[in-house]
Amino acid sequence: MARLLLVEDDPTLALSLRLALTDQGHAVTAVGTLARATAATDADEPGFDLIVLDLGLPDGDGLELCARLRARGDFVPIIALTARHTLEARVAGLRSGADDYVTKPFDLPELVARIDALLRRCTTWPTSAAATSPSDETRIGRLVVDFRRREAACDGEAVALSDLELRLLMYLLARAGEVVTREALLVDVWELPASSRTRTIDTFIYRLRKLIEPDPAHPRYLQSLRGAGYRLDRA
Ligand code: CA
Numbered sequence: 001m002a003r004l005l006l007v008e009d010d011p012t013l014a015l016s017l018r019l020a021l022t023d024q025g026h027a028v029t030a031v032g033t034l035a036r037a038t039a040a041t042d043a044d045e046p047g048f049d050l051i052v053l054d055l056g057l058p059d060g061d062g063l064e065l066c067a068r069l070r071a072r073g074d075f076v077p078i079i080a081l082t083a084r085h086t087l088e089a090r091v092a093g094l095r096s097g098a099d100d101y102v103t104k105p106f107d108l109p110e111l112v113a114r115i116d117a118l119l120r121r122c123t124t125w126p127t128s129a130a131a132t133s134p135s136d137e138t139r140i141g142r143l144v145v146d147f148r149r150r151e152a153a154c155d156g157e158a159v160a161l162s163d164l165e166l167r168l169l170m171y172l173l174a175r176a177g178e179v180v181t182r183e184a185l186l187v188d189v190w191e192l193p194a195s196s197r198t199r200t201i202d203t204f205i206y207r208l209r210k211l212i213e214p215d216p217a218h219p220r221y222l223q224s225l226r227g228a229g230y231r232l233d234r235a
Helices: 011-023 034-043 062-071 087-095 108-132 163-174 182-189 200-212
Strands: 003-007 027-031 050-054 078-082 100-103 138-140 143-146 151-154 157-159 222-225 229-232
Touching (some): 003 011, 003 034, 011 108, 034 050, 062 078, 062 087, 078 087, 087 100, 100 108, 100 200, 108 163, 143 200, 163 182, 163 229, 182 200
Parallel strands (some): 003 050, 050 078, 078 100
Antiparallel strands (some): 143 151, 151 157, 222 229
């Protein structure tokens, strides 16, 4: 059982989400505004295990809460619910520190699966990170990552990488020079069924490219191979 904070202003959607998540055995605190979500995260002593965060809230942008939590070093997993379809908008979400996002409208079972996967990953993160970390500091193009400390810098300037971004990078690094299929990424990094139809991977690759590549339009390090998958080259 996990303690979840559900931030969603659409009462119908909030109710069905709440029922579905309670049904999974989770304890759900539901709020409908940014102000109440902020108050809940400030007041909550033991901390939530995960936050489901709608981005379009009546009193502001859910991303503000994301950024606020990350700024104070709170890495509670956040799954964003967004009606924003553009790649740039989704990348902005990742930049603010959301770990994953689901685009509305979504299937309830898919969201529940993503929440479960995120909870699993985040409870296993510290040990798996230490065990598989290629070294303390790894450089890929413009990006330098310290997996153990979860710190990264692009051209010397600190950038925040989410749990999923770190996992994706680590996975690609461990297979540098090899072609990694989308299915493998879905199963091993996202812990979703290989058949999942999601554009999440594209968004993550796009964002990583912006951090890694000297010229993201002509990637040198992180290649997309049409119909095959992705390949990370160290040099
Ligand atoms: Ca909304």
